[in-house]
Amino acid sequence: MAAEKRNNGLSCVQILPRVQNYGWGKKGSASMVAKMAVNPNEVDESKRYAEMWMGTHEKAPCLLVAGAGEGGNNYDMVNKLNKDHETKKVSKDGTASRSPQAEPVSLLDFIRRDPVYWLGANPTPAVAENDLPYLFKVLSFNQASSIQVHPDRTLAKKLHAEQPSVYDANHKPEIGIPISEEFECLCGFRPRKEILGFIESIPELLTVMKSNGYKNCNHDVDTCSGADDRAKEKTSTVESLYKILMTADPDLVNEEVEKLVASVLVLEEDHNSSQGKTKIPEELQPVVKNLAEFYPGDVGIFSVFFLNYVKITNNAVGKNFVFCAANVPHTYLSGDVIECMSLSDNVVRAGLTPKFKDVPLLLSMCDFRDDILPELIKPAEKVAENLYLYSPPEEIRDFKVFEVTGNARQTLPQASIVLILSDVCCLQIDGSAPFVAKKNTIWFVKAGADIVYSVPEDVEGGSTAKHDIRCFVATS
Numbered sequence: 196m197a198a199e200k201r202n203n204g205l206s207c208v209q210i211l212p213r214v215q216n217y218g219w220g221k222k223g224s225a226s227m228v229a230k231m232a233v234n235p236n237e238v239d240e241s242k243r244y245a246e247m248w249m250g251t252h253e254k255a256p257c258l259l260v261a262g263a264g265e266g267g268n269n270y271d272m273v274n275k276l277n278k279d280h281e282t283k284k285v286s287k288d289g290t291a292s293r294s295p296q297a298e299p300v301s302l303l304d305f306i307r308r309d310p311v312y313w314l315g316a317n318p319t320p321a322v323a324e325n326d327l328p329y330l331f332k333v334l335s336f337n338q339a340s341s342i343q344v345h346p347d348r349t350l351a352k353k354l355h356a357e358q359p360s361v362y363d364a365n366h367k368p369e370i371g372i373p374i375s376e377e378f379e380c381l382c383g384f385r386p387r388k389e390i391l392g393f394i395e396s397i398p399e400l401l402t403v404m405k406s407n408g409y410k411n412c413n414h415d416v417d418t419c420s421g422a423d424d425r426a427k428e429k430t431s432t433v434e435s436l437y438k439i440l441m442t443a444d445p446d447l448v449n450e451e452v453e454k455l456v457a458s459v460l461v462l463e464e465d466h467n468s469s470q471g472k473t474k475i476p477e478e479l480q481p482v483v484k485n486l487a488e489f490y491p492g493d494v495g496i497f498s499v500f501f502l503n504y505v506k507i508t509n510n511a512v513g514k515n516f517v518f519c520a521a522n523v524p525h526t527y528l529s530g531d532v533i534e535c536m537s538l539s540d541n542v543v544r545a546g547l548t549p550k551f552k553d554v555p556l557l558l559s560m561c562d563f564r565d566d567i568l569p570e571l572i573k574p575a576e577k578v579a580e581n582l583y584l585y586s587p588p589e590e591i592r593d594f595k596v597f598e599v600t601g602n603a604r605q606t607l608p609q610a611s612i613v614l615i616l617s618d619v620c621c622l623q624i625d626g627s628a629p630f631v632a633k634k635n636t637i638w639f640v641k642a643g644a645d646i647v648y649s650v651p652e653d654v655e656g657g658s659t660a661k662h663d664i665r666c667f668v669a670t671s
Contacts, residue, residue: 206624207640210302210612212247212333213255218549219489220245221337227375227531228335231635249331249612249637249669251303254540257637258299302639306610314610315642319592319671322365322538329594331612331669332534334371338489339528341548342381342498344557345369346541347521354541362541368591369536371517371527372575372598372667373507374616378530379482381502382572383523384565387429390436393500396474399451399458400440400497407443409436434563437501441494441545441554449492456487479504482528486547495526495546502526503568514575514598516585522562523571533614535585535669537593579603581648581664597668599648606645611670613638613646620664623647 212232220226223240228247238244248255303326306313310325321328345367346354354362371380384390394404395411459480475483479499486496502524507515517532519525526547544550545557575583581601587594597605599620613622615632623629624644631651632638640646648664 204627205641206627206644207613207622207638208305209260210249210257210637210639211260212249212257212637214244215246215248215255216243217245217340218243219336219338219340221335225337226335228333231333243337244335246335247333249333249614250329250538251301251306251327252330252538252540257302257639259302259305261299313639313641315608318642319609321593322363326538327610328538328592328671329669330536330538331596331614332536333374333531333614334527334534335531336527336529339486339526339547341542341544341550341552342495342502342524342526342546342557343542343544344522344524344560345519345539346543346560350522350560351539351541363539365537365539365541366521367537367539367541368521368587368593369519369534370585370587370594370596371519372514372533372585372596373509373516373530374533375531376509378507378509378532379528380505380517380525381498381528382505382517382519382525383503383567384433384437384501384563385503387432387565390433390501390565394436397455397500399455400500403443403448403451403497404436404439406447407439409439429565430563433501433565434558434561437561437563438558440497440501441558443494445492445494448494448497452487452492452496455496456484459483478506485528490547493546495548498524498526498546503571505568505572507572514583514585515572516575518571518573518587520562520567520571520587522560523567524557524561533596533667535594535596537591579605592671594669594671597670599664599666599668601664602649603664604645604647605668606643607640607668607670608643609671610642611640611644611668613640614667614669616667617663617665619651620666621647621649621651623649 214228214232220228220243222243223229224235224238226244229238229244232247233244249257251257306327307325314325319328346362348366351362351366352364355364394400394409459475462475462480482499482504483496486493486499490496505517543557543560544552545554546552575585575598578584581599581603582605583598583600585596585598613632615634615636618634620632621629622632622638624640624646626645629647629649648666650664
């Protein structure tokens with residue numbers, strides 16, 4: 196039977212996201228994740244809604260929404276497909292009987308029933324056959340996540356072979372697109388001279404460093420014979436300094452963190468106070484205080500003086516985003532963010548977390564270059580009217596994200612996931628009848644589809660003249 200007939204000509208289906216409840220997430224209805232993924236009547240105000248996953252990852256695979264294909268009425272086709280996959284249930288007498296209603300369908304199972312139709316004849320290679328190569332997320336931060344790095348492919352395969360229950364075999368580069376008014380993160384190492392300046396001017400940090408073998412190494416690397424030698428010298432210095440910090444005595448770190456917070460409080464009370472000898476930049480003072488509130492005594496608090504502090508506002512010119520390359524240390528501090536990554540959940544942590552920390556592994560894999568911030572914080576590319584592209588470097592083919600901000604049209608060679616953030620958006624796919632996709636709905640779209648985004652002429656309740664379009668599209 197031809198694919199078109201098997202799939203009834205369907206080009207997209209609505210999917211249900213999955214929620215992850217981590218300790219750093221915002222609580223209850225304050226969380227963007229809860230607003231997007233949970234029925235308002237079912238939000239638990241005591242629970243932290245940290246991440247919303249959209250994709251096929253085995254840890255939290257999406258399901259299809261009953262009754263929600265194009266136009267909201269094509270799920271009958273999905274139910275027909277289910278007839279061949281009905282779940283056998285055991286009756287009281289121990290015999291198998293067929294369920295009168297089919298079980299919910301996972302997105303991955305649905306794709307694998309006709310992979311060529313949904314993924315195309317030449318899909319982007321994924322970890323597993325007939326799968327999506329990316330994972331799409333929304334994250335909502337009440338407090339900082341862990342200081343972490345993600346392995347490259349070579350290391351991921353090695354870690355997976357050694358600890359298959361902890362690590363998968365894929366790399367995990369990722370991009371983060373802020374959608375809150377403000378978004379803060381630490382990402383990549385500061386310039387070497389900045390780090391040394393903080394060490395020498397912040398008594399609490401200097402005490403920790405000296406206790407573990409630090410000696411002033413502010414020598415002039417420009418005396419090296421060439422640019423490569425200077426870069427290696429700077430990288431080696433940063434590596435040495437961070438290792439001294441991260442392997443310092445925890446009890447001493449705890450004491451000095453308390454003193455550091457006390458210094459911040461003095462500075463907040465009187466910006467001109469001569470009592471506060473600590474030279475902590477004003478922008479970092481609330482960061483230190485907030486980190487100490489949630490992670491008291493944690494060595495990761497001193498990382499604010501080693502890693503670049505970045506604040507992105509929602510209306511920033513150029514729509515800046517964060518690219519977290521393999522082995523680059525980072526942590527998101529606050530805000531809401533759209534995230535897309537290769538299909539992996541590999542994380543190596545070293546601070547700001549109650550979870551397992553593997554400091555030796557993180558230190559062995561870190562990218563200690565101190566001049567890569569321009570590679571990590573980048574503007575989106577405007578590729579057409581009302582269409583922006585957020586993309587990792589071209590050698591990473593697993594994923595990219597488009598943002599649609601008004602009437603637009605695009606053809607996507609690979610399968611995609613569309614997240615609607617505006618109140619409504621009219622979608623027309625492959626010339627089929629247009630339908631209204633409501634706010635916070637998520638749609639899986641077949642490879643090669645032509646998608647038209649527009650403001651509906653009218654919706655229930657009146658005119659949509661004042662409605663803007665905003666949606667994000669993950670693809671590869």
